[in-house]
Amino acid sequence: MSTVYTRRLSKELAEIQTETKPPIGIRLLKADDFETWIFEIEVLGDSLYRGERFGLKFRFDNSYPFSAPAVQFVVDSGMKAPVHPHVYTNGHICASILGDDWSPTLSVMAVCITIQSMLASCKRKELPEGNDTYVRTAPDNPKKTHFVYDDDTSPFPSNRV
Amino acid sequence: MGKNTVHDLLNNADIQDPLDFPGRADAPGLRDLDGALRCKICQELFEAPVVLACGHCFCSLCARNQISEKAVCPVCWKPASEGHLRVNPTMEEAVVAWKGARAYVLRLATDDRTRQNTLRGTPESSHPRPTKKRKTSPDSEIELIESVSGPSSPRRSHVGITKPKSKSKARFTSIERSGEPFSSPNSPDDGCVECPACARQVNASLINEHLDSGCKMPPTKITDAKEKDEWSKLFAGKAPKKGKDRLKADVNDDDTDSPIPKVSYTVLKDKQIRDLLAEHDLLTTGDRPLLIARHQRWVSVYNANLDHMSTQRKRQAELRAEMRRWEEGRRATSNSGTAREVALSINVSEYRRENKAEFAVLVERAKPKKPSLPSNLPQPQGQVKKDHTSINEADDEQSVADITATQENGMVVIDVDSEA
Known part of the structure; x- marks a missing residue:
């Protein structure tokens, strides 16, 4: 598994760095190893987050890609998490593809795009319900939280069995 | 400095992916072809490809790892199980053939692109040779296709009756063919081809005369020795x-x-x-x-x-x-x-140990509710001999009381009270 993990990440990195550039608004900030990568996400066009930039942090272990990477917004060094009903102020994101709906056919870039479009489609800038309680008790790794996905943002609503 | 290590890794790991090939404009279909022969999980060319019940294909090891993590197809989410894995030898043949041809096709494609680029960069008239080559290549392609799909046997193209003008194309075809699993005993190396009219084996150099004579000319027979050889190859040998x-x-x-x-x-x-x-x-x-x-x-x-x-x-x-x-x-x-495993194992047992004090406080705080439970308990026990249904009811009641699930801030907290 471990060999799959590093080889696949190097492929993804090579792809990001070569001719097929990541989509507009997504920029690689840091990928010094195969443990932590940081991207910059910006929502372009008409959205509530116009002009704001966010850091998206990926943490990998040797179970990647069979299990999802730990993904959260960067909330230190001057960066803040976006105000969004699915994003807690500690940077944790409640998105089904980072948990139950993860599939090894997804990639780092697919996650970036999903998060970008999650921000772009936001209607109301508000914090999630019970944000303070969660942030006080949340584990460091968002993957240890058992989120309940309570709305229709699941990418595979119809063909889940 | 850290960046260097990753770059070293990238350079040393000999990473191949579909992007090695020129884009659609320069080499239509090649990226897609290389991508189609890769596992959607590890992005490598298929290793021991297997199909799941839904028909999607993965490396055997990838499929097994995926199923042990989550028993669904990662592409279509249909249920999958190890028992339903079926090997896919046809895909493996394709991959083995492609592995053999990949470097060569890659070289052809990149050479072609550089040639096209130099062509675009300079006036055409000053480079008559490449222009000519470009003109001839479609012709030779057509000729090859004709020789394959025409009335005559495909083998004719191998024995040099129709001589393809473009050398590279011819080599490309022969590579494709050599990857074919169906190399019959009458493979082109013995110099014989099947007559399209009488279906007998005819020496390739004589096929035209043979056809012109209305298949009257005796077809060159495979010698007995050769025949014996073939049979011995098949059986005793x-x-x-x-x-x-x-x-x-x-x-x-x-x-x-x-x-x-x-x-x-x-x-x-x-x-x-x-x-x-x-x-x-x-x-x-x-x-x-x-x-x-x-x-x-x-x-x-x-x-x-x-x-x-x-x-x-x-x-x-x-x-x-x-x-x-x-x-x-x-x-x-x-x-x-x-490591996820480490994280998870700590999560359960050590977390419980580390936070024992806090748990104790919480349990204490929850206890005032308790008196109502024990007072209920003796009652159903007393009824045991009289009525069975009522004790079942009481049991259910108790289990509901023990397990309290609360949903807050997007998290479900299930609290099982083991002391009751």
Whole structure:
């Protein structure tokens, strides 16, 4: 598994760095190893987050890609998490593809795009319900939280069995 | 500095992917072709491809790892199980052929692109040669297609009756053909082709005369010796010997065709798991989770290898080397403290231990509710002899009271009170 993990990440990195550039608004900030990568996400066009930039942090272990990477917004060094009903102020994101709906056919870039479009489609800038309680008790790794996905943002609503 | 290490890795790892090929504009279909022969999980060319019940194809090891993580197809989410894995030898043949041709096709494609680029960059008139070549290549392609799809046998194209003008195209076709599994005894090397009219074997150099004479000319027969050779190749000669050789090799390699059965580890003691590992000459060190993970990994690696065509299988030594790499990778990640398994195991047992004091406080705080429960309990017990249904009811009631699920801030907190 471990060999799959590093080889696949190097492929993804090579792809990001070569001719097929990541989509507009997504920029690689840091990928010094195969443990932590940081991207910059910006929502372009008409959205509530116009002009704001966010850091998206990926943490990998040797179970990647069979299990999802730990993904959260960067909330230190001057960066803040976006105000969004699915994003807690500690940077944790409640998105089904980072948990139950993860599939090894997804990639780092697919996650970036999903998060970008999650921000772009936001209607109301508000914090999630019970944000303070969660942030006080949340584990460091968002993957240890058992989120309940309570709305229709699941990418595979119809063909889940 | 850190960046260098990743770049070194990228350079050393010999990473191949569809992007090696020029884009759609320069080489239509080549990226897609290379991508289509890759596993959607590991992005490598298929290794021992298997299909799930839904029909999607993955490397055997990838599919097994995926199923142990989550028993669904990662593409369509239909349920999947190891029992339903079916090997896909046709895909494996395609991959083996493509592996052989890939470097060559890549060179052709990149050469072609550089040529086209230089062509675009300079006025055409000053480079008559490439222009001409570009003109002729479609012709030769058509000619080749004709020779394949025409009334005559496809083999004609091999024996030099229709001489393709473009050398590279001809070589490309021959590579494709050599990858074909159906090399009959009458392969083109014996100089004979099948007459399209009378279907007899005719020496290639005589086929035109043979056809012109209305198939009257005696077809050049395959000599008896040759025929004998063919038959011996099929029966007494090579095949059984090869089988025996293979059998011997397998025995030497301590290799059989039967997969290792899966084990239910929960019923085994640590020592029994160590015995299982020792049976296959694997490391027996480490704690129970590691022992189990190691055996699971070995079973997956071993059984996935059996999903290869027999000619593509790896030796046990290679499988063991793979296990060593796995151990190293595991050690590396658990040292840095990111291993998911480590995180999860701490999550349950150690978390409970570390936060015992807090739990105790919470339990105390929850206790005032209790008096109502014990007062209920004797009642149903007293009824045991009288009425069975009522005790069932009471049991249900109790279990509801013990397990309280609260949903807050997007998290479900299930609190099982084990003391009641």
